[in-house]
Amino acid sequence: MAAQFPLVDISGYLNPTSPEDKAKVIAQVRDAFKTVGFFQCTGHGIPVSLQRTMFKALELFYSQPKEKKMEISVFKSRCRRGYEASGVHSRDGKAMPDAKESYYFCEDDPEIEMGGIYGPNQWPSIPEDEFRKPIWEYYEKTAAMGKLLWEMLIQGLDRSTNTMERFSRRPLIGMNLLRYPSPEDTAEGQFGLGAHNDWGGITVLLQEPGKEALEIWLEDDKEWVSVPAVEDRFVINCGDMLSGWSGGVYKAVHHRVVNKAPVERYSAVTAWHGDIFATNPFEEPGKSKETVGHLFVKRFQKQMKPSKELLAAIGVEA
Ligand SMILES: O=C(O)CCC(=O)C(=O)O
Numbered sequence: 001m002a003a004q005f006p007l008v009d010i011s012g013y014l015n016p017t018s019p020e021d022k023a024k025v026i027a028q029v030r031d032a033f034k035t036v037g038f039f040q041c042t043g044h045g046i047p048v049s050l051q052r053t054m055f056k057a058l059e060l061f062y063s064q065p066k067e068k069k070m071e072i073s074v075f076k077s078r079c080r081r082g083y084e085a086s087g088v089h090s091r092d093g094k095a096m097p098d099a100k101e102s103y104y105f106c107e108d109d110p111e112i113e114m115g116g117i118y119g120p121n122q123w124p125s126i127p128e129d130e131f132r133k134p135i136w137e138y139y140e141k142t143a144a145m146g147k148l149l150w151e152m153l154i155q156g157l158d159r160s161t162n163t164m165e166r167f168s169r170r171p172l173i174g175m176n177l178l179r180y181p182s183p184e185d186t187a188e189g190q191f192g193l194g195a196h197n198d199w200g201g202i203t204v205l206l207q208e209p210g211k212e213a214l215e216i217w218l219e220d221d222k223e224w225v226s227v228p229a230v231e232d233r234f235v236i237n238c239g240d241m242l243s244g245w246s247g248g249v250y251k252a253v254h255h256r257v258v259n260k261a262p263v264e265r266y267s268a269v270t271a272w273h274g275d276i277f278a279t280n281p282f283e284e285p286g287k288s289k290e291t292v293g294h295l296f297v298k299r300f301q302k303q304m305k306p307s308k309e310l311l312a313a314i315g316v317e318a
């Protein structure tokens with residue numbers, strides 16, 4: 001089953017030797033998102049050495065004592081950036097909260113704006129060369145990849161990429177560094193991360209090699225299947241916003257995390273959503289009123305309890 005997952009080499013888009021090279025990649029990406037809503041990606045140009053350094057930095061972060069991590073708790077940040085302990089994040093209707101721990105950050109802005117959409121990250125007190133520098137380099141490279149994939153998907157529906165300029169003016173790009181405890185340290189019936197769809201645009205995910213844990217729901221076969229965790233192979237997911245804006249042509253895949261390795265497992269997620277005030281990039285600007293910001297607030301209103309300031313900034317009534 002796992003062998004049937006779409007695998008797309010995007011090097012022909014990045015370094016085309018003929019116009020057909022680009023068209024071929026666009027068609028493969030489009031078909032993968034149309035059929036399953038996800039694919040594994042090679043030929044992306046992000047060095048393996050950087051991927052390894054990123055995982056090393058992640059391991060270093062999580063090996064700190066809990067008190068140290070709690071110094072940069074998300075609850076200390078008006079932008080909800082920073083560390084979240086295991087067992088904090090729960091999903092609607094689920095008795096058991098997720099077992100994962102996470103460290104979350106976005107673009108780093110000096111001032112808090114729009115009630116916390118923009119603002120500063122909370123960085124750990126680990127030497128810059130060992131954490132912030134490699135993590136930021138990885139973030140920038142995977143963010144560029146997320147934007148490029150949007151461009152491919154727009155062309156995949158025979159639309160113009162002119163809308164990308166407005167769509168990527170000040171894009172919301174979040175990154176989550178995740179740690180899942182070993183099965184031994186996970187409670188009976190508890191998921192690493194419960195079943196969900198990603199809410200927004202493109203998700204660029206890297207699993208720690210050799211540690212299978214990510215499962216996706218195949219609607220046609222009505223079963224959960226494990227996505228191979230292979231070095232240098234990114235997993236690309238389609239979020240609900242992107243799916244909806246494509247008119248449902250691109251599918252958002254339902255997925256969850258069950259750590260099967262006998263030890264802890266790490267993964268890194270970069271999600272590229274678009275400018276908060278931008279509308280559907282598959283359409284000419286002005287055709288619809290719904291923005292990235294509207295959909296963001298709609299999805300997180302319950303868990304985030306956004307401030308009046310944030311709602312007003314986005315243009316949503318409190
Ligand atoms: O850790 C993983 O493999 C998946 C993480 C994920 O689905 C998410 O952060 O939305």
Ligand SMILES: [Fe+2]
Pocket residue numbers: 196197198255
């Ligand atoms: Fe996800």
